[in-house]
Amino acid sequence: MLIFVGKRLVYMVLTMFAISLILFLVMEINGEAVARRVLGPFTSAEQIQAWLEANGYLRPWYVRYVEWLGNVLSGDFGQSIRFRGPVADVLWPRLGNTAILAGVTFAIMVPLALTLGVLAGMREGSKTDRSITVASVITTSIPEFASAVLLTVLFTTWLGWLPGTSAMSDGWNPLELILPVMVLVLYGFGYIARMTRASMAEVMQQLYIRTAILKGLPYRTVIMRHALRNAMIAPFTVIMLQINWLLSGVIVVEVAFAYKGFGSLILEAALNQDVYLLEAATMVAVLVAVSTQVLADVGYTLLNPRIRFK
């Protein structure tokens, strides 16, 4: 088990290295392009040359990569062009805001999706099953930007119940979180619910469920003890991978509601050609995604005795 976790960690570090190298290469192999992005489009050749020299861009790329990697590892991501300050200063507070948004979303979405999925999968083909399935297809078909607009029109323009933006300009207001969270939950729960349903329905058809019923166990015990545990193995992985998806959804929602989070930061960096900020933000995003992947693998092993005791 320890060896397995160790292996996964080593593999994760290797993946991160590979990604950092690729990212560095595509972003910075061409020093002149970087200079142009930093200094703006109307810069003379001399200025660029001076900038390249001053910032060490005339050295070979691998020297620069090692230096960059060393800086990144020590927490120094360089200077943001747009925010005119160290990247880390903007990055961490934004990340914190997104963590709040994602945390609340998860806390609502996961229990909701699991409950609905189990209810649907328990009796495949029943009315409950069909309504849950159709509802989840419909909600996953509405892109986040579309539901953001539709919900804003409904709750802000027509009903006037909720604030339409979440910039938190008058201090921290929990009301402003409601719409973004609603949009994320609406789009995200369907997938988990459907996977849970499929997994539950499959488990309910297994012969060991028949054994449990014909052993004379009460239906409740069959579901709680025999079905649920096996049915949770597949959705667990899905839930962990959902974090990766959530990071995508967060970009849209944060942009739509002007929430000052990590997602909108990435987009700002991208649109403003803020190379160092984009590099840093991408590395952070990938790190989050890869570490949840590792957690998913380890958790899957723990849940599944067939792998745990090979």
Place this chain on the structure above:
Amino acid sequence: MSQASTPTFDWTPDQPVLECEGLCISYFTRAGEIPAVLDFDLKVMQGQSVGLVGESGCGKSTVAMAVMRYLGRNGGIVGGTVRYKGRDMASLSAEELRQLRGGEIAMIYQEPMASLNPSMTLGRQLMEVPLNHESGISEKEAHERAAQMLADVKLPDPERVMRAYPHQISGGQQQRVVIAMALLSQPSLLLLDEPTTALDVTVEAGIVELIGEIAARFNTSMIYISHNLGLILETCDRINVMYSGVVVEEGSVEEVFDRMRHPYTRGLFNCIPLPGADKNARPLIPIVGQLPLPHERPQGCYFGPRCEFFEGGRCDAGPIPMETIPDQTGHRTRCLRWQEIDWDAKARGSDAGEEIDEGEVVLRVDSLRKYYEVRDSSIAALISGKRLRHVKANERITFDAREGQTVAIVGESGCGKSTFAKVLMGLETATEGSIAFREADLADKPIEKRSAAEIASMQMVFQNPFDTLNPSHTIGGQLARVIKKFGVEKDPAKVRQRVLELLDLVKLPREFARRRPRQLSGGQKQRVGIARAFAGNPKMVVADEPVSALDVSVAAAVTSLLTDIQRSYRTTLLFISHDLSLVRYLADRVVVMYLGHIVEQGTTDEVFSPPYHPYTEALLSAVPIADTSIEKKRIILEGALPSVLNPPKGCPFNTRCHRKIGRICETEVPPMVETEPGHVIACHIPEEELRAMDPVIAEKRPAAAE
């Protein structure tokens, strides 16, 4: 869990434990109601075991599920009654039914692995039974009871098994756990649904013995469902033969086996290779036609269209009732003509064939080895540095096969017989040794390096009929492809002609060329598989368990087809099988394998009579034979098959051998003892002792029915 709603019975032991009367079960599909079982009667007395036998789809498992009242959402009992200890089961409340399940009636299943919860310890799963069926029992008591029961079903180290998960023990052990689970509440009735079908024969023998002991010890009644008549003979007192949802014949085992009074029962017995059968002197007689689909059952007798005694206007007039045969123990048959048929006459079509004379050696395998490398990533392997381990799939394989000869390779799962087939076909290359096939050495020649002629001259028939044909392409297309590939014909018209000829050869209608595999039955698919193998006029055909997945009547037809074609083409047939009865019937020479080694080889007569290798002896003893006149020596092998990753040192069989002579078996690889020219036994036991063995299978002294 309260006892409050435990069902009560007004029952005395002289009344039947279970009684079914006119039971009708249907499934409801989008196409409408499909009757699965019709007019089913059954009476099981205390301590009695009743066999339900029939081919797949005859409704035998449905009966068991109906008794348990567990037919799924689309199944239901549409007529008749099931009474358990005198009480109509339809009158039970949900809670009473729950107490009945697992408490009074318990079930043992076909697939033990799938029937156990993979993520719960076996101990937990066992303890649930007493905890749910007995009030006031403590966890500790339940644990003790479970451990005791594991010991009773002869599992070594019960406490370890209690802590284990299902995948950590072998298939045979899993089935013992399932049996223990069924027995924990001391049920009055045990339903066994093909309990040994998924197991190897030597493991099966142990389970069958255990079931017999249980029945005697607890005086439990049993309903034993099986497709294997031999097993029914070994386990049951009475037998019900089912065909297409109805019982066609019932009676005591002796009555039905020796004095059968239904043409289907007789047909079934003619399809199984009993010790007397011989492919030349007494060939198998397949039942013509196919089992009707439930919604296509004919009027009158369901067996009518396949019956040689069918009489138009009478057998197809209306429903056929069960008739009782006088002066017997309730022997009944569902045949109108049972009094008119001459039951002692030779069945039609059982003409003797000619013996084929064997030609030159076609295949010579010499000291073949096949090792697989496996990377071991366990901690122990990391420390010791031995990360690369070898799976010795084949070890010093030496034998030859002649033109027109049928050579059988016999062994249980994991004995390396399929690996050998792969090496032969060029899907793998040998690690060492040679395979001389008509002058060429094929041992190091993977399929990519073989010429079209070489490929065409050695072809294969596969095991699984549902897998053997590509579901996406037509039958004709798949045959044509092989014909072109082998360079038999190039011209499209001639290719088409050849496809039709091949279909004729395997006795399939020509219009099958346009059909797709899913429109064919298992037997028909297997015939197409044979046609494909013979497309390029092969010198040798390797058949890997070609009929093991088929029902007996279909298997008989496919087997005789295969031998007929082989005879007329003088093809060498390498027949890989675990079915010793079939091998004895079919083969000229037999090679017995165990854990990658050949332990014995010789002509069929030599292998099936003493001197034996101890493994051959055990194997012969384990095979159930559906013949009341045969007496077998009982040899039950201890322990499970060792892993090929970690094979025993010395003789591969030493860990389970009942004739082990001492240290030498564990340390030295046994010598090849040639008792007759060509009959080789790999064993340390002195030759004289081997020769002094008694035969395993013998006719009973007072010759019974003949």
Place this chain on the structure above:
Amino acid sequence: MADTVNTKTAASPGGLRGLLRSMIGGLGLLRESTIGMIGFGLVFVWALVALFAPLISPLSPTAQIQPFAPPGTVTETGQTLWLGADQLGRDVLSRIIYGSRTVLFYAPIATFCAYFVGCIFGLLAGYLGGWVDDLLNRVADIILAFPVLVLYVVIIVLIGPSGLNIILAVTFASAPGIMRIVRGLTLDLRNRDYIAAAQTSGASLSWILFVELLPNARGPLIVDACLRMGYVIITIGVLGFLGLGLPPPTPDWGSMVAQSRAMITFAPWMAIFPAIAISSLVLGFNLLADGIREISLRD
């Protein structure tokens, strides 16, 4: 990956004619699934709209008529603006109709390219195994380590927003996922006896991959392709919404929603209708996928 991967598929003949015939046959089967038929209906209607946009569209999508006209406004020239007009006075309905062309042009092409790449690598990885499988999996791992949208943002920033680049980005980002699915199906299929039969008759690698394996994987792949099509449509919309989509004059549902966000309090129609349009098309594909899955699980 996909919930219940069903490898048992309805049979259909090979070849182009056969493909057509099986599609018609498949449609007949689909009639038994209400959900599937609704999905098919939605997709079919949008396909017709896109195909005949110039005929259906009441006005030009770029003509500036009456800014912020609410739905149902009748202009001086007597034209009705059924769904209102945007901030530049362009007819929202006409823009939605033309916008369907953009989506239904790029999404299928991008999905097809992703499938083409994903299938080839998936078949190779699953069938050959060994180092090929290892290598392809490592590459896929790296691509899949990126949160999808982050990957799109990085790619589009590097190569710039354009129709071709969207196709490239979708292919690059989706192919690894498709490869995984195809690989899984191949792993399941490659041990079938008919594959061994093909091998022992000396069939070539490409024959085994494309004739023996691929057709038998098609059931789950068709279902996945429908779902993925829906997702690609969302992606194109999102990119438009984030300002990384097609350059301005092209009518595009995502950017229509984005532009109207600021005016949502007084001109909600500008945002609502394109949002409904994209949702209904995605819903169509998702329901279609569900219907196909339902039917393929039946026999």
